[in-house]
Amino acid sequence: MFNFGHSINPPIERSLIFYARSPIKLSSERSFYKLQRRLEVLRQSIRAGLIVTTAAEEKEAKKMFESKGHTADDLCRSMLERHADVISVQKPDVALKKLKVIIAAALKLSNSKGFQAMSLRDLSKESGVSMGGLYAYFDSKTTLLNMILTEVTDAVEVALANPPAEVVSDPIEHLKWLIEAHIRLTEDMQSWFSFAFMEAKNFPAKERSRAVDSEELTESLFAEVTVRASAQGRFRPGVTPLLPTMIKPLLQDWYVKRAKYRRRKVSVEEYIAAVQEMVLAACLPVDQLPDPTAR
Known part of the structure; x- marks a missing residue:
C-alpha cells in the first residue's frame, strides 16, 4: 500500500494505486507511447473527478477522453x-x-x-x-514546436492503435482499416502533418528523434498486422517484409502533395480505395484479388 500522506484525496489515491499495480513493460517505442497515453487518461480522469480502479473503468475513461476530433x-x-x-x-x-x-x-x-x-x-x-x-x-519556438508535434503524434497513436473490434480478428480488414484511418486522419490535419513532415530535417535533435519515433510507431502498427496476415496464410508466399515501409510513402503522398490530387479532382475516398487496391495487389493470393472489371 502506498502512503500519500494527507494531500491526496482517497478516490485519487485508489486510482493511482490501480495504475501502479498494472504497469506497462517498456520493451519498445510503441509501449512507451502506450504509457504516455495511459498517463494522459489518468491525468484527465483525475481532472474530471473520475475514479479509475479497474480495467473496465480505465477502458471507459480511455474511450471518453480519446473520442476527440481533429478540427x-x-x-x-x-x-x-x-x-x-x-x-x-x-x-x-x-x-x-x-x-x-x-x-x-x-x-x-x-x-x-x-x-x-x-x-x-x-x-x-x-x-x-x-x-x-x-x-x-x-x-520559445522549441516549446511551440513541441506543442504542435505532441498533437500530431498523439493523434496518430489514438487513431491507429485503437481499431474497432470488428476488424481486429481479420488482418486483411485490419490492414485496409489502417490505411483508411491514416489517410482520413491526415485529411483532417493536413497542414499539421505537412508541417511535421516538411520541417523534420530542421528540427532540433530531440524533436527530430521524436518525429522519427512517431514514424516508426506507424510502421510498427502496419508491421504487426502484416506479420499476422503472413502467419495466418492470408498473404501469398514471398511477400517482402518491407511492405509496411513501402506503404508509408503512399500515405504521406496524400498530405505532402495534396495540391496535385486537388488539381486532378481526386477525392479522399478514391485515394483510399487506390492505396488499398495497390497494397492488396502486392500481397494477396492471385485468386483472392478483386476483379478490376467489377468496378
Whole structure:
C-alpha cells in the first residue's frame, strides 16, 4: 500500500494505486507511447473527478477522453488542457480563440518560409498577437514546436492503435482499416502533418528523434498486422517484409502533395480505395484479388 500522506484525496489515491499495480513493460517505442497515453487518461480522469480502479473503468475513461476530433478547435483545446500548467491565459474562450490564430499563423509561415527561418516577431506580425501575448502560451519556438508535434503524434497513436473490434480478428480488414484511418486522419490535419513532415530535417535533435519515433510507431502498427496476415496464410508466399515501409510513402503522398490530387479532382475516398487496391495487389493470393472489371 502506498502512503500519500494527507494531500491526496482517497478516490485519487485508489486510482493511482490501480495504475501502479498494472504497469506497462517498456520493451519498445510503441509501449512507451502506450504509457504516455495511459498517463494522459489518468491525468484527465483525475481532472474530471473520475475514479479509475479497474480495467473496465480505465477502458471507459480511455474511450471518453480519446473520442476527440481533429478540427482546429479540438486540437487547440487539447493543447490548452495538456499545457494548462504553463499557459497563463485564464479565460478559456479567449485562450482558445487566440491559440487557434497563433497556430494557424505558425503553420502558414512554416509552409511559406520554413519554421527554422520564422522568428517569433514574424509570428507576432502574421497572427496579430503581441510578443507578450505569444509568451503567455509558450516561452520559445522549441516549446511551440513541441506543442504542435505532441498533437500530431498523439493523434496518430489514438487513431491507429485503437481499431474497432470488428476488424481486429481479420488482418486483411485490419490492414485496409489502417490505411483508411491514416489517410482520413491526415485529411483532417493536413497542414499539421505537412508541417511535421516538411520541417523534420530542421528540427532540433530531440524533436527530430521524436518525429522519427512517431514514424516508426506507424510502421510498427502496419508491421504487426502484416506479420499476422503472413502467419495466418492470408498473404501469398514471398511477400517482402518491407511492405509496411513501402506503404508509408503512399500515405504521406496524400498530405505532402495534396495540391496535385486537388488539381486532378481526386477525392479522399478514391485515394483510399487506390492505396488499398495497390497494397492488396502486392500481397494477396492471385485468386483472392478483386476483379478490376467489377468496378
